[in-house]
Amino acid sequence: MGNTILKMQSITKEFPGVKALDQVDIEVEEGEIHAICGENGAGKSTLMNVLSGIHPYGSYEGEIIYKGKVCHFHTIKDSERMGIVIIHQELALVPYLSIAENMFLGNEQARSGVVNWDLTYQKTSEFMKMVGLHENPRTLVKDIGMGKQQLAEIAKALAKNVKLLILDEPTSSLNESDAKNLLDLLLRFKKERGITSILISHKLNELAYCADKITVIRDGHAIETLVKGKDEVTEARIIKGMVGREMTNRFPPRAHNIGDVALEVRHWTVYHPLFADRKVVDDVSITLHRGEVVGVAGLIGAGRTELAMSIFGKAYGAHISGELYKDGKRLELHNISQAIGDGLAYVTEDRKGNGLIVTDSIKHNLTLARPEFISKRGILDKDLEVHKAKEIRELLDVKTPSVEQLVGNLSGGNQQKVLVGKWIFAKPDVLLLDEPTRGIDVGAKYEIYQIINDLVAQGKAVLMISSELPELLGMCDRIYVMNEGRMIAELDGKEASQESIMGCIMQDSKGEIGA
Amino acid sequence: MNKAKGLLKGNLKQSSLLIALVAIIIFFQIVTKGVLLKPMNVSNIVFQNAYVVILAVGMLLCILTGGNIDLSVGSVVALVSAFAGEMIIEWKWNVYVSIFLCLLLGILVGMWQGFWIAYVRIPPFIVTLSGMLVFRGATLLVLNGLTLAPFPDNYLRFSTGFIAKASKIELLGVNVNIVCLIAGVAIALIFCITQIISNLNRKRKGYETESPLMLGFKLVIISTALIYFFTLLAQYQGIPTVLVILGILLLVYSFFTTKTVIGRHLYALGGNEKAARLSGVKTKNLMFFAYVNMSFLAAVAGLVFAARLNSASPVTGDGFELDAIGACFIGGASAYGGVGTVGGTLIGALIMGMLNNGMSILGLSSNLQRVVKGLVLLGAVALDVISKMNLDLLHRHKKVTAVTEKG
Incomplete structure (x- = not known):
């Protein structure tokens, strides 16, 4: 590793009445899995929305430097062109379209407006194979489970030639084995294709499992960045950073009075x-x-x-x-x-x-x-x-x-x-x-x-x-x-x-x- | 402080509608050089808009269940007035029996449509589109394409008559209907007293109360408006009978939607059908009820309208559904369901009615009137949508997550 792929400098974003982000700095190296965690409302999603152009250039203060260039993203299309793809917590798939149609939505394999379906299905199959999604590309998205939909989203990102993949709570609606599957996929992408990922998650054990670095955000401030192998990366340590205090017991004690x-x-x-x-x-x-x-x-x-x-x-x-x-x-x-x-x-x-x-x-x-x-x-x-x-x-x-x-x-x-x-x-x-x-x-x-x-x-x-x-x-x-x-x-x-x-x-x- | 702001915000939407209505009245009062609020014209406005208000209240309940509309109401109005014509004019049946049978017919029609909508789950748009054709066709069959007229007086008085028309006296040099005046003052008084009593009751139980200043201000404004309205009516023939029918319907439905459990369930059904069902709301029965009620009110409107026209004609009620739907949406009902009030719907209907009446007095062509009404509808809803962009996004979001259930 070594090259810095993304640098966000003193990002400040205000909404009416709230300062969602306050002078946030973050640096992501090429080929790493960089986790961002923090409590609800800490500003994680806002930061990612700034990065992907959902909050356009000019609506925030600070600089985004991506691959050594200062970037001004005005729309999400701008950031996608540079290979930055964000996958939101609420998936953005159209339920009544097929996997293939979803995959190339807005990016259709077409010549002068006429879609080449053979090419679409063939390419979809390739991308689906890469993420280990074994379905017919013609299957409607509504008919596949949440875990598979998540994979379809990632395959869609691959289709956009992704360099920096941002996942906002990707496992919040997955079970343990699907979630592990997904994280392993990210690890594989990192190794095989050098794809950098930014992972927002509440699930601390997952972060400990796959993240190279963890940035903790609290109340719109970047509190600290923990590096695997250098700092102590344990759940207790991360929770302390997130809530600003040591949480020794995650489950409150209870007297056991079991009745009829x-x-x-x-x-x-x-x-x-x-x-x-x-x-x-x-x-x-x-x-x-x-x-x-x-x-x-x-x-x-x-x-x-x-x-x-x-x-x-x-x-x-x-x-x-x-x-x-x-x-x-x-x-x-x-x-x-x-x-x-x-x-x-x-x-x-x-x-x-x-x-x-x-x-x-x-x-x-x-x-x-x-x-x-x-x-x-x-x-x-x-x-x-x-x-x-x-x-x-x-x-x-x-x-x-x-x-x-x-x-x-x-x-x-x-x-x-x-x-x-x-x-x-x-x-x-x-x-x-x-x-x-x-x-x-x-x-x-x-x-x-x-x-x-x-x-x-x-x-x-x-x-x-x-x-x-x-x-x-x-x-x-x-x-x-x-x-x-x-x-x-x-x-x-x-x-x-x-x-x-x-x-x-x-x-x-x-x-x-x-x- | 925050609380006051919240309250103000909540009331703002109702009051902005009211302000729009008052502005329209003042505008036409000026440009028609005072004709709009002449006693005779005020009476006319009541007669002209009675059926729209009745239909709009029924439509509101349908819209509350989830933005569902009933396209068949115009045809049901026609069918009911056709039957009224046959029974009363052709077969010379007893008026009361005929009215009863006509209302029953409305309920049967509602049960037919409600069955397909609620229990077979065919989209209301399709069921009522079918109803629109079926009942229009049935009307033509019943009337054989002919117009029946005139109705006997003992039928007409329910709709086009006045209450105690003869009780005229000379007051301050003006000839007024004293019963009407007294009724106006009495209604204003009853309104004030019930409001004050309920406020005192809440205070006694230790609940939040309105500030006395706000309450007083509200009472004065509303009482003045009420008394002014009745004074205008009194200077003509007195209280139109149909106004009594209207008043009772408005009170009943306003109470039903705001104060009863079933009314609350109706809002819940439109707000989130699945959540309502999982909270024990009997969603199918409620949907059925909304459409039975709609056709019942369409039957009431059909009876009222037949009396106003003093005939039963095959083209009666053409386009009424659109007036009713328009009134609801102008009155602030949400096209997604779950939001809307009887009061707002009344104001929406009045805004449409005032525009109609004012433009007619000015002699604008009916073609132009349609253009204006169409634009007002769009403008009112656009304002509403823009003013609560945030909420709207939430709604759409909800619809998306609803379909992407986990597999």
Whole structure:
């Protein structure tokens, strides 16, 4: 290594009322994987938007020197021409176009406006091979999973002849094995093609795994740059830089008071709503006790979300069979409002898509699941609603001056708190939490864990689905492991390890192939 | 301080609409040399716009469910007025029975369309486009292409009549309808008293209250406007019957959308259908209800309009759907759903109505009137969209993430 490919000097970017970046300096060497981390709102994404021309030249102060030249990018096209490609957290693929069409979108293989499809498909196959994406280039993007979509995005970047690849939280919606796959891909690109990457991530273990350098950003300042092999690069060290203090315990302690069985699911089988012969959940039996946090581990597509949603008043699936007992009593749930009435709550993994109404106020979101608590005979008491909403805001410490605020204006962590608050308001006995800390920063995660602890301390039962194994290990009393719709193992929270969980899944998948 | 700002911002959109309406009224009052607010013309404006307001309220509920519109309302209006004509004029049936049957017909039509939309999940645009053709065709079949007229008086009075028309007295040298005057003052008083009582109640329970100054200011302005409006009506024939129907509908629907759980669910459905469903909202039933309600109100509008024309004609209601949709969007409803108020819709309808009436008084050609109305619609929505660019981006973003679910 040695050549500096990119130098950003004293970058300052202001939005009305906020200084998002303040005199940030950053230097990236050719052929390295340079990680940028920081809490939500620290300014990571803004910095990358400045670099890629999304915030055009002139809207910020400071200089960008790329390959020894001072660059003034006015649009994203300008930066792409120089080989800088950014892949956003929210993928920019068109769901109803094929992989090939997406790959050359805006960059079509065409002569005088007429697309050469043979060439397009051939080139797409080549790029897909490079990233290890084994699909037909004609497949629609909506039909491939999140992990594959991410690969398609990277292949698209390759098609643009990328020299400097910027990835904004690329693994936030991937499971462990897909995420590792992706990071290995970056490492391979670095070695084989000399592609430089800038990686923005919350997942500290990933940074430690693949980054050569880590720049920590806090409140719009570049705090420090850690170099692998020179500085101590551990999770504890990075967290200290991000939050400005030592966080010795990432998971708040909890007294273990496990009570009676709260929810029991027996022989639960669910079929896919569209493909009637596809079993999504296959003969699963689980128990949850009051005061207990039970984890569900598994790869994406293992049927975890489908299990939770089908329990929650048949919110998902077809031909659901099996028995459901709550506090020893048999439950027959036909719809979601029954499930809510019987004390179940499902906190979705997709907070913007399935959880919150981002265009509505905090108070309306908080009370949506249980309007009967703020109404009499169908007539709303709006004053009571404001009052109750304020209580939840205090309880969960949602950082906003007013409960009238639109949810869309809140940060990710605060939105997540509103989502959890909505279900706390519903006064459930059993909470099914699906990826409760997805895409939020370390500090907010800690607060969510604290909320979970408070809930079980009140005698509620929590089922926690998560793709982040350390989180499951840190939080759960017991962990179920699912694979391909089946429950394959039940582990004690204290004895389980990342290796043992992944081991179960590997073993099970192998058996499948052998059979 | 921040809170006050937030409140001001929230009210600004409603009030900017109101300001636009007042500006339009003042403008036409000046250029028509005072004809616009002549007592007789004010009565006329009420008659001319009653059906638009009724339809627009129904349309609002459909739009709230997710920007869905109902294209069939013009045809339903025609079908209902055709049946009214047949039953009352041709077959000489009892007026009350006929009205009841016509309303029932509206509900049946709504159930038909609502079934396809809510339970079979065919896009509303397509179902109601089909309805537009089907019910127009049915109208022509029922009427055999002919126009039926006239309606008997005991039918007409529901729509074109006045309340206590005869109670005229001489007051300050002007001949006024005393019942109308008293009603105006009474309504203003009732409004003020309920507002003050609810404010006191909130204070007692320890909730936030409006500052007395703001409240007083609001009450004075609204009461003055109300009394002025009724004074104008009183100088002509008094309260039009249709105004009573309108007033009741507006009160009921405004209460329904803002104060009831089902109303709240309607907004949630339009804001994010999946989130609403996962919160226990019965989204399909709600969608069904919105379209049944729309056709019911279209039937009400059909009855009102048939009385105004004093005939049942096959071309009745042509283009009404567009007036209703336009009123909603001018009144601040979001084309994505989940945003919009009955009050705003009323103002939107009045803005359209005032433009219509003012331009007619000026003698502008109806061709030119269409151009102006079209531009006003675009302008109003453009202003709205530009003023909340941020929010709009969020919306679009939401739609994208909704389709790129994980596989």
